[in-house]
Amino acid sequence: MDKKPKNLRPLKALRYLFKKPKTLRYPFELKEPAERYRGLHLNDWDKCTGCGNCADICPNEAIEMKEIAEIEPEKGEKNERPEIDYGRCCFCGLCVDICPTGSLRLSRDYLHIHFDPNTFKILARDEKTDKEHFLPEEEYSIFKASLAHRKENYEGFAPDLIYALFDPERIPMSQIPPEERKTSFIEQVKGFSQEEATREASRCLECKLCEDACPAGMDIVDYVRNIWDNNLEGAARDIYKTNPLPEICGRVCTHNCESACALGHQGEPVSIRWLKRYALDNIPLEKYQKVLGTEEIESIGKKVAIVGSGSGGLAAAYYLKLMGYETIIFEKLPKPGGMMRYGIPEYRLPYEALDKDIEYIKSTGVEIKCNTTIGEDITLKDLRNGYDAVFISTGLHLGRSTGVSGTDHTDVFQAIEQLRKVTMGEEIKVTDKIVVIGGGDVAMDISRTLVRLQLKKFGTVDITVSCLETRDIMPATPEEIEEALEEGIDLYPGWGPEEITIKDDKITGVVMKKCLRVFDEEGRFNPEFNEEETMELKGSMIVEAIGQAPDFTFLPEEIKKGLEYEGRRIKINEYGQTSLPWLFLGGDLARGPDVINAIDTGHKAAKGIDRFISKNE
């Protein structure tokens, strides 16, 4: 094998002298980069939420989130945008693959010609919002190519959900199927197993957009991380920092956090609500005080009275108790919980879950006096004299009526009242054909409650729900609407009632007219109808669920006069403090209506009351 070759063949190479050279004469001859080229960044500012995941994953710390004053962030977004330091960037594209909104891409541009090294840093933009630096083909010149002189429509390495570094799909929650669940009031959602919870928690990117969106400002990232770590006690401690009703919120919260979740932009948000529920479901009530360190709370000898044992009242009582105040809650109804017990049906929020949260709060020493009506059993004046401060969170327990002709008929009911009666174990009127008016969560709650009662009584379901809003702007949460439809209700969105038809003193239905718009240009509630287009919904009984109102009859006149008002609402400061410094207001009366807002007002009021009592502010 080892043989010395002998020939003149190498001279063959001479013929290459007469071939065209392969070298490109840059910059006059350019090579077009490939379609997937990983060049300079592009960022769609309209899509970008400022979540900062790109900055977190960058292995070179080349990305810094910069606050942009001109951007007014939407709820659950930040006005920060990534700034890329091209002195550090290695063009790996991890930032593209982690971007949950898909706003960040790489272009095929790769040139930066400039005498100033400080120009290596630039806020990533694209031609959509930055016409100045992204130029059409004819205006672009390679001799000026830089981070601020770029070609438009020059997309390169693009995000792709299949290869994304995050998981866009959530772990499905096991639920009782509609056919089965509508036969009873058993809880519909089954809850996560440990494996499911760990996997779901592992999807969280820890960008904290959810925390900004949460009305109570919960430490969501911390507790989701603890759940992922299977440290449920740690998760419980994180949760109780800002929310003393997690079993309830873990079921019925309006989950603003999930709406803000970065993963929701291209996929499904993390099931933060179900995760919270999972954490607390798996800690027995007996261990709560030990886990949360509330076995012994030293009293500071001050007393606060709380009116109403709903979410606002319970939250205020708990946090005041933690600060050492003696707190007592006065509740008109036979059991504590307010709207959570008497408004939300059992299949959404079973009483055991509700009781677990309340029992824990009671175990810390909060006293709850039920069947006690202010103004009858005890007056506000007594509270004023006997306590250092008073917190009122009586909620919105009055229903509103549409006021159309026929609403004074005895078979026209208010949803709120009916729901309360169901909880109290009273029998409510159920006919075989019912019309519900309203498109909010209460309308869905009463419809689905009636589905169950109708099915039990008649074996069939015939419930029609109609509301002013079209399906896309219905105020009820989408999953509630979906579940109601699954259970067999008929939905007519976009119609308003004209009159209730009554024949022989019996209701036969409602005449509806087409709703053209619900809100006017200024965003105020001001519906407009097409009187010509009408239809009749048949039914022998009507339930109205179009809104709730507060009941202030327990407030004595002199106090009502002493308060300042903003429009029709009582004026309060950020702590819920009214113009009478000892009187605080919270719950649905202040914000909402929903549980998590009420909890936050309770928590803030607790801080305000402490401020008032200890510093007299």
Next chain:
Amino acid sequence: MREVELYFGPQHLGMVGNFSITLKVEGDRILEATSNPGYLHRGFEKLMEYRTWIQNFPLVCRINVVEPDHMEMVYAMAVEKLANIEVPERAHWIRSIYLELARVGSHLFGLWAYSNMLGFDTVAQWAMYHRDLILDLFEELTGGRVYHIYIWPGGVRRDFPDGFANKIVKTLHSIGKCVPDYDDTFFNNPLFYERAHDIGKITQEEAKEWGGVGQVLRATGVPYDIRKVEPYAAYNKVDFKIPTREEGDAYSRIWVIRDELIESVHLIFKLLDNLPEGEVYNRVPNPFKWRVPKGEAYVRVESSRGELGLYMVSNGEDKPYRVHFRTPSYPHGLTILEKVLKGASIADVGNAMISLYVVAPEIDR
């Protein structure tokens, strides 16, 4: 005659890469040679302990500038082994095709280095141009020309773009057409023979004893190749040959490289013919919440320079606890090079070194 100590490199004709050899010479005969690594120490193994499992991807490929792809592969394999991640079938095949393309590119680069050092500038230019065509393929597939960051745990980062298989075939054919020119001008050139034969000669026993792998070992007649010994990716699904020679000198090593280059091209064609359809990526956990289970792994691949191994320890955290690479250039550049240079002439230092396929960044990690 007087003994003189000479520094050969890091700036010296015939020296490629940031590497130097201290030579003790008498006249132009080398009495003793000592390799001096350390000019390119970047501390990769330590850096990797401070980066998360995913963040290490853009890093590992930079260890070997010439051939980043096998570094990616070996790291992905170690993570997959530790975390028990399955890779889809198609991804295995794509990985093999991709790694063989890397081998072709790397061998062409090696050919440039060697022929350039010998003064065969024409061939060197051809090889560099043809390597560029391979880089064009990489650019189209991955978006990067040199650092591709393409293989990662769970599969590969993107599937083939439309018509990519045809492009590979076309490009390889256009390079293949020039093989006769390469042969006539370089491999069968008497000048190459004169310059290379008997340079840096080692026996089979010596190669084994001194830790020789890859071409160094195969040029002494041992058909040792990890792709056969411990098949990974799709290498056990297709048939291919392991070229060997008997002489153990620079000439035979370069010939092994040439034959391997051609065999790799044939291998790519076979892989492309049987490329299965399907997914190419099994999602790995969210990088911010990814802990690889406690354990240790040793994995190895056949890089274009020989056996490339990676020993990695995880103590169940979001970052590796310890990473160590066993790179082929390490024994070649530090042990064998010192041995073969003893008694050689100064003019043959670069020749011997490049024929051993030493790449300095692999030694200094």
